[in-house]
Amino acid sequence: xxxxxxxxxxxxxxxxxxxxxxxxxxxxxxxxxxxxxxxxxxxxxxxxxxxxxxxxxxxxxxxxxxxxxxxxxxxxxxxxxxxxxxxxxxxxxxxxxxxxxxxxxxxxxxxxxxxxxxxxxxxxxxxxxxxxxxxxxxxxxxxxxxxxxxxxxxxxxxxxxxxxxxxxxxxxxxxxxxxxxxxxxxxxxxxxxxxxxxxxxxxxxxxxxxxxxxxxxxxxxxxxxxxxxxxxxxxxxxxxxxxxxxxxxxxxxxxxxxxxxxxxxxxxxxxxxxxxxxxxxxxxxxxxxxxxxxxxxxxxxxxxxxxxxxxxxxxxxxxxxxxxxxxxxxxxxxxxxxxxxxxxxxxxxxxxxxxxxxxxxxxxxxxxxxxxxxxxxxxxxxxxxxxxxxxxxxxxxxxxxxxxxxxxxxxxxxxxx
Amino acid sequence: xxxxxxxxxxxxxxxxxxxxxxxxxxxxxxxxxxxxxxxxxxxxxxxxxxxxxxxxxxxxxxxxxxxxxxxxxxxxxxxxxxxxxxxxxxxxxxxxxxxxxxxxxxxxxxxxxxxxxxxxxxxxxxxxxxxxxxxxxxxxxxxxxxxxxxxxxxxxxxxxxxxxxxxxxxxxxxxxxxxxxxxxxxxxxxxxxxxxxxxxxxxxxxxxxxxxxxxxxxxxxxxxxxxxxxxxxxxxxxxxxxxxxxxxxxxxxxxxxxxxxxxxxxxxxxxxxxxxxxxxxxxxxxxxxxxxxxxxxxxxxxxxxxxxxxxxxxxxxxxxxxxxxxxxxxxxxxxxxxxxxxxxxxxxxxxxxxxxxxxxxxxxxxxxxxxxxxxxxxxxxxxxxxxxxxxxxxxxxxxxxxxxxxxxxxxxxxxxx
Numbered sequence: 052x053x054x055x056x057x058x059x060x061x062x063x064x065x066x067x068x069x070x071x072x073x074x075x076x077x078x079x080x081x082x083x084x085x086x087x088x089x090x091x092x093x094x095x096x097x098x099x100x101x102x103x104x105x106x107x108x109x110x111x112x113x114x115x116x117x118x119x120x121x122x123x124x125x126x127x128x129x130x131x132x133x134x135x136x137x138x139x140x141x142x143x144x145x146x147x148x149x150x151x152x153x154x155x156x157x158x159x160x161x162x163x164x165x166x167x168x169x170x171x172x173x174x175x176x177x178x179x180x181x182x183x184x185x186x187x188x189x190x191x192x193x194x195x196x197x198x199x200x201x202x203x204x205x206x207x208x209x210x211x212x213x214x215x216x217x218x219x220x221x222x223x224x225x226x227x228x229x230x231x232x233x234x235x236x237x238x239x240x241x242x243x244x245x246x247x248x249x250x251x252x253x254x255x256x257x258x259x260x261x262x263x264x265x266x267x268x269x270x271x272x273x274x275x276x277x278x279x280x281x282x283x284x285x286x287x288x289x290x291x292x293x294x295x296x297x298x299x300x301x302x303x304x305x306x307x308x309x310x311x312x313x314x315x316x317x318x319x320x321x322x323x324x325x326x327x328x329x330x331x332x333x334x335x336x337x338x339x340x341x342x343x344x345x346x347x348x349x350x351x352x353x354x355x356x357x358x359x360x361x362x363x364x365x366x367x368x369x370x371x372x373x374x375x376x377x378x379x380x381x382x383x384x385x386x387x388x389x390x391x392x393x394x395x396x397x398x399x400x401x402x403x404x405x406x407x408x409x410x411x412x413x414x415x416x417x418x419x420x421x422x423x424x425x426x427x428x429x430x431x432x433x434x435x436x437x438x439x440x441x442x443x444x445x446x447x448x449x450x451x452x453x454x455x456x457x458x459x460x461x462x463x464x465x466x467x468x
Numbered sequence: 469x470x471x472x473x474x475x476x477x478x479x480x481x482x483x484x485x486x487x488x489x490x491x492x493x494x495x496x497x498x499x500x501x502x503x504x505x506x507x508x509x510x511x512x513x514x515x516x517x518x519x520x521x522x523x524x525x526x527x528x529x530x531x532x533x534x535x536x537x538x539x540x541x542x543x544x545x546x547x548x549x550x551x552x553x554x555x556x557x558x559x560x561x562x563x564x565x566x567x568x569x570x571x572x573x574x575x576x577x578x579x580x581x582x583x584x585x586x587x588x589x590x591x592x593x594x595x596x597x598x599x600x601x602x603x604x605x606x607x608x609x610x611x612x613x614x615x616x617x618x619x620x621x622x623x624x625x626x627x628x629x630x631x632x633x634x635x636x637x638x639x640x641x642x643x644x645x646x647x648x649x650x651x652x653x654x655x656x657x658x659x660x661x662x663x664x665x666x667x668x669x670x671x672x673x674x675x676x677x678x679x680x681x682x683x684x685x686x687x688x689x690x691x692x693x694x695x696x697x698x699x700x701x702x703x704x705x706x707x708x709x710x711x712x713x714x715x716x717x718x719x720x721x722x723x724x725x726x727x728x729x730x731x732x733x734x735x736x737x738x739x740x741x742x743x744x745x746x747x748x749x750x751x752x753x754x755x756x757x758x759x760x761x762x763x764x765x766x767x768x769x770x771x772x773x774x775x776x777x778x779x780x781x782x783x784x785x786x787x788x789x790x791x792x793x794x795x796x797x798x799x800x801x802x803x804x805x806x807x808x809x810x811x812x813x814x815x816x817x818x819x820x821x822x823x824x825x826x827x828x829x830x831x832x833x834x835x836x837x838x839x840x841x842x843x844x845x846x847x848x849x850x851x852x853x854x855x856x857x858x859x860x861x862x863x864x865x866x867x868x869x870x871x872x873x874x875x876x877x878x879x880x881x882x883x884x885x
Contacts, residue, residue, distance in 0.1 A: 080529070082529055085527075088518075088527040088528060108505065110721060110722065111502075111505060111720045111721055112715075112720045112721055114721075140557050140558065141748070142745055142746065144744065144745060144746060145744050148743060148744040156569070157607075167584055190574075190740075191573060298529075302527040303527065303529045303746075304526060304527060304528055304529055304531075304746075304747050304750050305527065305749045305750070323607075326565060326600075326603050326607045327561065327565040328561060328565075329561060329721075330721055331558070331721070332558045332722045332749070333721050334719060335722065
């Protein structure tokens with residue numbers, strides 16, 4: 052019996068034992084845990100006043116751009132001047148959705164026509180990436196073209212070539228810091244090239260989903276180059292749409308979302324928004340300002356998040372290393388921020404690993420979700436979301452997952468032998 | 469000197485005196501007053517728990533349709549079964565906007581294609597009506613066709629003819645109870661005919677903006693026939709989109725909005741919404757449920773609103789009657805609910821009255837705003853929003869307005885003499 056066969060048989064026995072345990076564990080979504088949400092308990096009693104700094108009665112209609120004080124609080128954190136930042140309701144996803152809707156149904160600055168009146172439009176999708184971005188494109192009939200991620204962000208040689216040669220390419224999805232799911236933060240050079248590159252489409256837009264701008268796991272904070280400033284510097288002031296939110300800062304369902312861009316884009320967004328809304332929930336914005344206070348208050352709050360979730364990321368790395376390290380059966384990321392670990396298994400194995408895990412009571416994000424159309428051509432990438440379960444459950448789930456990886460990967464290798 | 473000339477000269481002297489007073493009063497928008505907002509002070513300390521009745525942690529992501537308990541609380545009030553009601557964020561306007569967007573970019577049940585792929589689409593607009601409805605149509609390139617309002621709702625002979633003969637007619641805007649701005653409530657027969665009528669378009673929709681469903685000013689409550697039930701009864705189950713919100717119940721900027729419809733339409737809406745949102749602000753929904761408690765709690769709360777604003781509506785009617793009654797220069801509504809009084813002046817006078825009022829420091833909704841494209845062909849209708857100013861300011865503003873009406877109308881009559 053070869054060593055590989057022995058490994059497979061051990062894995063099969065381990066898997067049988069795993070199934071017999073009848074687990075029921077969920078690693079599917081990047082949700083904060085109840086203990087993380089408890090960190091915002093202090094918001095309950097806020098705000099202490101309904102008056103904004105400028106005297107606005109926040110209980111009434113109005114103020115489409117959002118309260119000045121919350122825009123000032125997050126301007127630096129999101130690298131957008133407060134005057135060019137818009138504070139809205141509870142979801143940056145809704146703002147991304149609406150930005151695409153506005154682009155489809157109104158003419159974005161610099162465009163010849165509405166995107167709905169273009170024959171076909173294309174978005175570049177660095178992979179692995181965020182499934183909800185891809186779902187938005189699919190929902191609106193926007194063609195997706197994959198671009199591989201590198202350790203510095205999307206492969207810029209590929210990006211530059213595609214945007215230069217094809218005017219149908221109107222956008223690119225970016226999670227520039229602690230990327231979902233790889234944890235990669237874009238290098239200064241990547242950001243500069245995104246800002247400076249020549250695009251065939253005059254209305255090309257970078258959808259800059261800075262979801263994890265302040266979501267550090269360690270004291271080594273990734274620093275992102277200032278995209279808006281670089282775009283302006285390179286004569287492409289209107290190129291970037293910046294998004295962010297407090298969903299993973301305060302309460303996931305009751306946060307404040309942000310849109311930031313050039314003055315022309317902000318005016319365009321507000322003109323569209325003025326037909327959709329009379330103003331955001333300013334009481335909730337005031338609640339956030341009183342609770343978080345200032346940039347230092349935000350940083351202190353985010354350190355408390357990190358104290359709760361860093362041990363979970365450590366556990367994932369520790370167990371993957373112990374069970375799979377040196378086997379050649381898997382590789383994975385060890386991010387310094389964000390919400391995910393990306394696990395790569397041998398080509399053609401990801402779907403089967405996820406299915407085996409499911410059969411053993413461990414729910415994972417569907418294999419392929421990290422790629423456009425839910426289709427990972429190499430069937431290799433699995434997204435792990437460690438934040439929601441408690442540590443003990445997480446350790447059980449990851450240990451179980453490694454059994455599935457060993458089983459599926461050794462079987463695959465044997466079938467190829 | 470004729471009597472009319474004397475009236476004109478008196479009006480001119482009164483207007484000069486009015487201008488010299490240097491007023492600064494605002495009757496433009498239907499906003500609750502600070503004292504009305506104070507009625508919801510008790511919400512500050514709520515919710516007392518973050519757990520919904522079914523155990524859901526309302527602080528986290530999820531629950532796209534909104535909390536069961538708030539849907540159950542408003543189901544009866546909005547005449548929509550709770551299972552077919554969706555509770556969202558702070559604005560029914562956003563839901564109306566998004567419903568049109570979804571209809572443009574997805575295929576509504578019963579439609580042959582997306583509305584964006586139709587050559588031209590038309591909405592019927594009962595006039596006078598709500599300017600933000602018209603702004604939505606204009607923004608999306610939807611042609612608006614006026615239908616006159618009667619004391620029972622839109623002129624159904626006109627509506628039935630237009631929807632029967634023209635498949636481009638895809639929608640009608642309705643504020644069925646205490647209508648904006650006329651205060652008219654649709655009769656049972658009007659609702660029945662809307663539900664039963666034959667439409668050339670298989671995907672015709674009634675946009676039923678039940679904004680003032682519970683906003684009674686007196687103890688005589690208008691009762692509305694059940695549109696959803698009637699549509700189903702007449703074989704047109706998918707015809708109605710129902711909207712409502714708590715914006716004028718609790719806090720105008722921080723309310724909960726509702727969408728209700730047939731099961732097929734709700735499934736369609738949720739499928740579209742699932743790409744836009746991971747869930748509404750459930751903490752705010754819980755806050756509303758704890759504060760309003762039940763239908764009786766809502767009714768008691770609305771009576772307190774009425775106690776605050778009924779004296780304002782009384783004052784408007786009293787002053788208009790005193791200053792303009794019997795002159796033949798104006799007619800106006802005396803609504804039993806809602807937020808507006810509609811004032812009709814002689815044909816060709818509304819713009820000039822609003823301009824004269826503005827010059828005297830009294831801001832009114834622009835003349836024409838009650839009609840599509842901001843164009844009241846008869847230039848006759850002025851919308852008065854009495855709720856926001858305090859009583860003394862309101863009395864000053866309405867008295868001043870009557871001076872402007874007397875001046876402009878007598879000049880007009882003299883010029884025609």
